[in-house]
Amino acid sequence: MTRNSLQFVRRGRNVRLDRFSPRATVLDWLRLQERSVGTKEGCAEGDCGACAVVLARERDGCMVYEPVNSCIALLGQLDGAELITIEDLADNGTLHPLQEAMARLHGSQCGFCTPGIVMSLFAHYHDGSGATSRDTINDVLAGNLCRCTGYRPIVDAALEVCSRGAADRFTRTEAERLNALRALDDGADVFVGDGAAFFAAPAGEESFARLFVQNPDATIVAGATDVGLWITKKLVPLEKIIHVGRVKELARIEESADAYSFGAAVSLARAAPVLGSIDPDVAEVLRRFGSAQVRASGTVGGNVANGSPIGDLPPMLIAMGARLELRHGGEVRTLPLENFFVDYGKQDRRPGEYVRRLLVPKLESARYFRAYKITKRIDEDISAVLAAFCLTVEGGRIVDARAAFGGMAGIPKRAKTVEENLRGLSLVDTGRWRAAADAVAADFTPLSDLRASAAYRLRVAGNLVIKAIAEVAGLDTGTTRIADRRMVADAAE
């Protein structure tokens, strides 16, 4: 069944749109069509959070409230969701508790960032935890830039309100709003437009696979945290878009005895607790991946398929020995993740073929994982270098090693010479560690760019090799880290 319109819930009503540009963003629609101008545009590239709105959806039988940067989210991505903006929070003229606390505690000066900040906090208020902390709020607001107020009064307001369970108009009406969303879930494939220009959102994998084979020139969109910027910053005239956010098969996380499987359309926010359970360093890198808004929309499949040399997941997954599953029509194949990245901008993926799943092995005992994300600032920054290691240790010696780096070449890449130098290395013979570190120069000839110089990249990559060995050898991470210290070094575990 195909539906030739988009449908979503807005202020208790169903909105149906049967004509819109495939490139239209949610912010375009709000400000230019609906004329709801409370939602602001700052950067138009997902960084500042001035445009944050909330999408309410049903997941696993419950209502979830996800923060989204509307400047890069495509209008078509709204299908099946309820769109909530800053104008909707007050209840019959009474400010929402978050708005009231922000005003009373002086959390707003010029006010430009305020709608986005309140919407990010509104998503947190409704995340079901009924509790918060200063650290949690700092994470929640990592993607909301305020240039004049200073964050202390904002965080104070958030602490006061989010420390108690949600109780507002939205909690009172949740059951009926959930029913309205269920009524929209018709299981139909969405196709709006014609053969030359369309926005499609298939509901199942069979129809998605068929549509992509028929239209291999279409652009797949998952969370649009990369593709959205092609539209707003590079002005790429994308005409055919296939959105995978409704393909149920691609939204699954599965677990077997020795591995996890992540469907390509699983968001980073949903993947984070599972991937983070493999090792605390993965959890920490994911905590610093973009912002809450970027993680709510961005997907594991998008982070791999974009082929970026500075994506955070690929080096970590390559070090773990992950495999990638691709599908073309009815044909499925798997390959080691590192083989997917062929050259800068070139992946082993033919026209009409898509990323289906990532298969990530669990860490066996005696295998130690470490990952380090090097950026200019801790929060919401793209890696200059990302180093990941998986070291197998027996009798005080490294007997097997996998090492992978991002930011050191045109692709995320294994460091084969470093690995050779690590194999057989004694964890007590510190004198030989430097040779293993210096081997990065045989594996990589990095570039200088705005994030880091080539010399800095080589030096930091070598130092990270030493850091990984030192930590696995049992050095207290209080001496190797200024943030995200691990409580116990591995040798003592």
Ligand SMILES: Cc1cc2nc3c(=O)[nH]c(=O)nc-3n(C[C@H](O)[C@H](O)[C@H](O)COP(=O)(O)OP(=O)(O)OC[C@H]3O[C@@H](n4cnc5c(N)ncnc54)[C@H](O)[C@@H]3O)c2cc1C
């Ligand atoms: C403010 C901001 C901060 C960011 N911070 C980080 C960061 O810290 N670390 C990091 O690694 N990245 C970061 N990114 C980049 C981006 O968020 C990630 O790469 C994200 O994982 C992309 O996922 P997506 O679902 O949004 O991809 P999309 O934008 O939807 O797609 C990305 C690419 O993958 C293709 N694609 C998507 N799904 C499939 C599929 N199933 N099969 C084939 N092709 C597919 C698309 O066609 C496109 O080429 C940031 C982006 C922004 C805007």
Ligand code: FES
């Ligand atoms: S306008 Fe800056 S994140 Fe959208």
Ligand code: FES
């Ligand atoms: S109040 Fe002015 S940018 Fe935050």
